[in-house]
Amino acid sequence: xxxxxxxxxxxxxxxxxxAMVKSDFTLTxxxxxxxxxxxxxxxxxIFGYTGQLSMFHAAAFGIxxxxxxxxxxxxGTSFWTGMLCAVALVLALSVIVGALCFRFRLKxxxxxxxxxxxxxxxxxxxxxxxxVTNGSLGIILQEKPTLWLPGLGVVTLQGTLMWYYVSLVALxxxxxxxxxxxxxxxxxxxxxxxxxxxxxxxxxxxxxxYKLAAFAVGNIIAAVTGGLYAFYLxxxxxxxxxxxxxxxxxxxxxxxxxxxxxxxVIGAIVLTALPHLIHLGAEVRSIVYGAILIFTILLxxxxxYGSLAALGRRRNAx
Amino acid sequence: MGQLILGQLLNGAIVGTLYGIIxxxxxxxxxxxxxVNFALGAFMMLGxxxxxxxxxxxxxxxxxxxxxAVLVTAFAGMIADQTLFRFTRNNxxxxxxxxxGLISVxxxxxxxxxxxxxxxxxxxxxxxxxxxxxxxxxxKLVVFLLLLGVILATYAAxxxxxxxxxxxxxxxxxxxxxxxxxxxxxxxxxxxxxSTGLAGLGGxxxxxxxxxxxxxxxxxILKAVEAAILAGIGSVMGSLFGGVLLGITEGVGSIYLPIAxxxxxxxxxxxxxxLLRPAGLFTGRK
Numbered sequence: 001x002x003x004x005x006x007x008x009x010x011x012x013x014x015x016x017x018x019a020m021v022k023s024d025f026t027l028t029x030x031x032x033x034x035x036x037x038x039x040x041x042x043x044x045x046i047f048g049y050t051g052q053l054s055m056f057h058a059a060a061f062g063i064x065x066x067x068x069x070x071x072x073x074x075x076g077t078s079f080w081t082g083m084l085c086a087v088a089l090v091l092a093l094s095v096i097v098g099a100l101c102f103r104f105r106l107k108x109x110x111x112x113x114x115x116x117x118x119x120x121x122x123x124x125x126x127x128x129x130x131x132v133t134n135g136s137l138g139i140i141l142q143e144k145p146t147l148w149l150p151g152l153g154v155v156t157l158q159g160t161l162m163w164y165y166v167s168l169v170a171l172x173x174x175x176x177x178x179x180x181x182x183x184x185x186x187x188x189x190x191x192x193x194x195x196x197x198x199x200x201x202x203x204x205x206x207x208x209x210y211k212l213a214a215f216a217v218g219n220i221i222a223a224v225t226g227g228l229y230a231f232y233l234x235x236x237x238x239x240x241x242x243x244x245x246x247x248x249x250x251x252x253x254x255x256x257x258x259x260x261x262x263x264x265v266i267g268a269i270v271l272t273a274l275p276h277l278i279h280l281g282a283e284v285r286s287i288v289y290g291a292i293l294i295f296t297i298l299l300x301x302x303x304x305y306g307s308l309a310a311l312g313r314r315r316n317a318x
Numbered sequence: 319m320g321q322l323i324l325g326q327l328l329n330g331a332i333v334g335t336l337y338g339i340i341x342x343x344x345x346x347x348x349x350x351x352x353x354v355n356f357a358l359g360a361f362m363m364l365g366x367x368x369x370x371x372x373x374x375x376x377x378x379x380x381x382x383x384x385x386x387a388v389l390v391t392a393f394a395g396m397i398a399d400q401t402l403f404r405f406t407r408n409n410x411x412x413x414x415x416x417x418x419g420l421i422s423v424x425x426x427x428x429x430x431x432x433x434x435x436x437x438x439x440x441x442x443x444x445x446x447x448x449x450x451x452x453x454x455x456x457x458k459l460v461v462f463l464l465l466l467g468v469i470l471a472t473y474a475a476x477x478x479x480x481x482x483x484x485x486x487x488x489x490x491x492x493x494x495x496x497x498x499x500x501x502x503x504x505x506x507x508x509x510x511x512x513s514t515g516l517a518g519l520g521g522x523x524x525x526x527x528x529x530x531x532x533x534x535x536x537x538x539i540l541k542a543v544e545a546a547i548l549a550g551i552g553s554v555m556g557s558l559f560g561g562v563l564l565g566i567t568e569g570v571g572s573i574y575l576p577i578a579x580x581x582x583x584x585x586x587x588x589x590x591x592x593l594l595r596p597a598g599l600f601t602g603r604k
Contacts, residue, residue, distance in 0.1 A: 100593065108410055109354060114589055117585040120540075254415065281430075287426035294419035297419070298402065298406075298412075
């Protein structure tokens with residue numbers, strides 16, 4: 001079966017899951033997995049496909065979460081308009097940061113460090129701009145987003161089941177967009193940049209433009225996720241923009257696998273579900289988390305998806 | 319006001335040498351093994367706790383405790399090198415992520431053993447010097463001079479001894495160095511272990527000045543990486559100057575601007591340097 005067919009099947013399976021699994025607990029974990037999966041898939045567009053280790057992803061996610069809320073409370077917009085404003089803001093920021101980095105040809109470690117510097121600055125602003133962001137305490141979100149559904153009219157987004165479908169659809173759209181992008185002529189340019197950007201430049205690919213495109217698209221999806229995640233969780237805090245959040249995204253992508261568009265979702269589900277399945281203290285959880293990261297990189301550099309795919313190929317060959 | 323500025327200058331220079339000693343480890347590790355070891359902050363934290371444990375727990379005199387703490391940290395560094403970093407040589411992204419995983423493991427372990435409650439060591443060398451109205455705690459001056467001495471000694475060893483020349487040769491051309499009889503595997507492991515030892519020393523001295531908690535490494539490794547890049551990665555004396563420059567900027571800056579921006583100066587420096595002078599400030603002659 002083709003990979004696309006498998007994906008559609010997986011999506012259908014998840015869509016039918018609530019009919020069998022009634023446990024609110026399981027569905028809640030899955031909602032968080034789907035939302036973090038969106039982050040991981042969009043990050044993989046920048047990291048896995050274009051080869052740029054961006055540390056700006058958590059910043060895009062967090063800035064959008066704050067901006068969506070601020071638009072709603074200060075300007076009185078609806079949730080979706082607020083999110084649109086937040087996405088526009090994140091787009092503008094990522095074009096500035098990306099243009100700066102790529103214009104000056106920062107690569108690998110230096111790109112990671114400069115994007116990290118920008119996201120730390122964003123975190124410091126959020127942390128210290130008390131009148132707007134309420135500092136380290138964060139904000140409890142009272143508002144509930146609404147959604148127009150055919151046949152039902154305008155409904156309020158609440159309850160685990162409703163959010164389950166919203167996040168599943170959002171994830172499916174994310175995978176679809178990234179899939180289309182990666183398999184288009186743009187995806188070819190991304191791959192050329194990842195493999196050897198100087199050669200790509202020599203062959204007439206506008207390296208600057210495509211790096212910026214990958215960076216911007218990835219951050220836009222992260223921004224959409226930020227709005228959804230904040231309103232599902234019901235609160236926002238500066239930890240959204242922290243280095244740890246960026247690293248968690250990297251860990252999800254590495255664990256899931258870089259080689260396929262939807263593979264990071266596996267990593268997101270495993271890393272979100274694991275701490276809840278085995279009950280551990282925060283300290284032990286941190287150790288387990290670090291150990292997973294280390295052993296994935298040293299023993300399973302292709303991630304779970306890559307290892308399974310290799311296993312499948314070997315069986316076919318025999 | 320003048321005294322306040324002078325005081326902050328001095329304080330910044332002292333904190334700056336602490337940044338500098340970690341930055342030296344970052345620079346050396348990067349030059350020889352091609353990875354940026356973010357876990358050096360965690361090794362510094364280990365050095366802090368070891369010094370605290372050996373003095374307040376075991377009851378050793380402080381100087382002996384510092385030596386023991388450095389040895390334990392270096393030993394931990396050797397284990398990490400042999401089990402983890404040996405497999406990520408010259409692979410920047412993997413090395414970065416493995417070292418970040420190691421931070422989680424070490425911080426989690428420290429939280430388990432020592433909990434998140436900050437620990438305070440007994441005062442080692444109480445008393446202050448008073449220099450024309452400027453009050454400097456004796457211990458701070460000792461720490462400053464010790465760290466300065468270690469960095470200068472490292473510089474001397476790198477430029478004056480056979481090992482130092484081997485390291486420079488390796489950094490320039492690994493194959494040629496190997497053909498000339500440099501035992502490259504040993505050199506790489508040695509540098510990784512030495513860097514963790516330096517971090518341990520920084521930590522052991524830090525413990526005598528400030529209270530310690532398991533998450534202190536995160537701040538210091540970020541500042542150290544900033545200092546190393548500021549100076550130009552690979553420059554030994556540059557890591558000292560970079561650290562001191564950063565420390566002084568933070569000290570003097572917090573007189574004029576809210577203290578909340580303290581952590582932002584290094585970031586602004588970093589971005590400006592990488593965009594305008596990517597080779598760093600102190601790598602002009604080549």
